[in-house]
Amino acid sequence: MAKSTTKTTYQIPIGPIHPALKEPVMFEFEIDGEKIIDVDVSLGHVHRAIEWTGMRRNPIQVIYLAERICGICSFVHPMAFCRAVESACDIDVPERAHYLRVVHAELERICSHLLWAGVAAHEIGFDTVLFLTWEMREKALDLTEYLTGNRVTKGILTIGGIRRDVTSDQLPKINETLQYFKDNFEKLRHVFLDDKTFKMRSVDVGILTKEDALKLCTVGPTARASGIKKDTRVDQPYAAYGDLDMTYMTPDILTGEVNGDVYDRIITRLLEVKQSIELIEQALDEAPSGELVSEPKIPKLLSYIKKTKGEGVGRDEAPRGEVFHYVKFDGEHENPYTWKVRASTYNNILAWIPMLKGEQIADIPIVAASTDPCMSCTNRVTIVDKKNKNNYILDKEQLHRICIEKTRRLMR
Amino acid sequence: MGFSMLRPIFTQMFKKPWTNKFPVKYTPPNTTKLLEEVAAGKVQINPPIETPKGFRGKIKYDKEKCIGCKLCIRVCPCGAIEFKGKEKKIKIYLARCCFCSQCNDVCPVNCLSMSDEFLLADVDKYSKDLIVE
Numbered sequence: 001m002a003k004s005t006t007k008t009t010y011q012i013p014i015g016p017i018h019p020a021l022k023e024p025v026m027f028e029f030e031i032d033g034e035k036i037i038d039v040d041v042s043l044g045h046v047h048r049a050i051e052w053t054g055m056r057r058n059p060i061q062v063i064y065l066a067e068r069i070c071g072i073c074s075f076v077h078p079m080a081f082c083r084a085v086e087s088a089c090d091i092d093v094p095e096r097a098h099y100l101r102v103v104h105a106e107l108e109r110i111c112s113h114l115l116w117a118g119v120a121a122h123e124i125g126f127d128t129v130l131f132l133t134w135e136m137r138e139k140a141l142d143l144t145e146y147l148t149g150n151r152v153t154k155g156i157l158t159i160g161g162i163r164r165d166v167t168s169d170q171l172p173k174i175n176e177t178l179q180y181f182k183d184n185f186e187k188l189r190h191v192f193l194d195d196k197t198f199k200m201r202s203v204d205v206g207i208l209t210k211e212d213a214l215k216l217c218t219v220g221p222t223a224r225a226s227g228i229k230k231d232t233r234v235d236q237p238y239a240a241y242g243d244l245d246m247t248y249m250t251p252d253i254l255t256g257e258v259n260g261d262v263y264d265r266i267i268t269r270l271l272e273v274k275q276s277i278e279l280i281e282q283a284l285d286e287a288p289s290g291e292l293v294s295e296p297k298i299p300k301l302l303s304y305i306k307k308t309k310g311e312g313v314g315r316d317e318a319p320r321g322e323v324f325h326y327v328k329f330d331g332e333h334e335n336p337y338t339w340k341v342r343a344s345t346y347n348n349i350l351a352w353i354p355m356l357k358g359e360q361i362a363d364i365p366i367v368a369a370s371t372d373p374c375m376s377c378t379n380r381v382t383i384v385d386k387k388n389k390n391n392y393i394l395d396k397e398q399l400h401r402i403c404i405e406k407t408r409r410l411m412r
Numbered sequence: 413m414g415f416s417m418l419r420p421i422f423t424q425m426f427k428k429p430w431t432n433k434f435p436v437k438y439t440p441p442n443t444t445k446l447l448e449e450v451a452a453g454k455v456q457i458n459p460p461i462e463t464p465k466g467f468r469g470k471i472k473y474d475k476e477k478c479i480g481c482k483l484c485i486r487v488c489p490c491g492a493i494e495f496k497g498k499e500k501k502i503k504i505y506l507a508r509c510c511f512c513s514q515c516n517d518v519c520p521v522n523c524l525s526m527s528d529e530f531l532l533a534d535v536d537k538y539s540k541d542l543i544v545e
Contacts, residue, residue: 057489058486060489061487061488061489064490064510064512128420128421138430145464153510153512155468155510155511155512155513155514158517163517164466187420190416191416191417194416196415298514298518299486299518302486
């Protein structure tokens, strides 16, 4: 017989830098064969100095900077910033603006969740579903362009209100698009929840228990999929959410049980798409007529902010979870004295550790994607074989290929 | 259960493609030649999909109306607007513009507006098409 060998583990560092990442992150995996034994996360590799830049600009300019924190949450971030400024300076927002903010925020949630659903399908190698969902997302983007004039960075918010109205001649197009979503929702639900391929790769994969989710302070759909009833829109209603009929979307609404796996996170997001459609309809029905902005003269607003001393907090429910903006004004300058942003992926990143433990390398893409981060962190993976002292690199394509191969293998 | 995507795939095969072939159906071997042919009227261009009302395209500037108050420079998030001190007029570099139309909102005499022109790709960021003055 061969001489006795001691079993050693491999280490796979993932990351740390990719320009497309919102929050640059580095992972170090301990691998035994195909199985993940341990995961370590380190954050803070690339700092864009957005907060620093924002502290040198006036609040109107910072809105557009906040919009560029995240390309997908490009409405929620400026809204959280505006709400922080509004609370710091005691600016009242007109009633109609509150309702229109809900319409745009929910439209963004539909866009984001459909985009996520497509990416998740792409990660397991089911590209036909990617095109099915993105065809629907295209409609949502068209509607965004129709309402705001831009497809992605909407540029529609201002401090103390909203810049564009939804007029009555725009309603037919909105209703038509919402009807399209409703007609196609069942198709999407059937593909994601009943399909054999999806079930194989998502049921009992990447489990996050309720205890872990609470302990790690996860937010948004990641927390709700583990059965935690936590949603800023319900817990601390802002804008017009307090007047609208809504509840926590947990997977047990559909299946009657909570497992906290990838499949549950798909269910949660699909339920939220449906909820968002209903919320847009409700908000448009109930929106009162009236002013859009409390102070239309921007120079007057800026000089008022300059004179104000105070601090404010804006907490909003982004598609990925709660975002938090803190703003402080010193009463002498019009630019913020302090601006602090906490995006939702930051909370969800640590949840990857319990999710990934015990899974296979091929499950990394789908499990990581299930919390809806930027998937670019898997762009460069180095496998370090300590025993044989040789390194080899797995890039995004190879890792993606391994993931697809697992789907093919399971299908046989 | 089962493979639920099979039906959508086969129905898709008989649907008309969504893509609008703008400006021409196939990539021309020589773009300059194509432009010459279009100018001469030999080739027809597929029209682009109509932009919605309120689209944010290239900024239009009414120089006569402008009073040189510099408010647009104060609110511009990208620093795309330059003040010409002698004439007391502004110059907008579209290569820096983020098309937020905040300058349109703040202008007290409404001399700035957004057009629906969107073909603004250029190799030179200081080209004549990308500077509004």
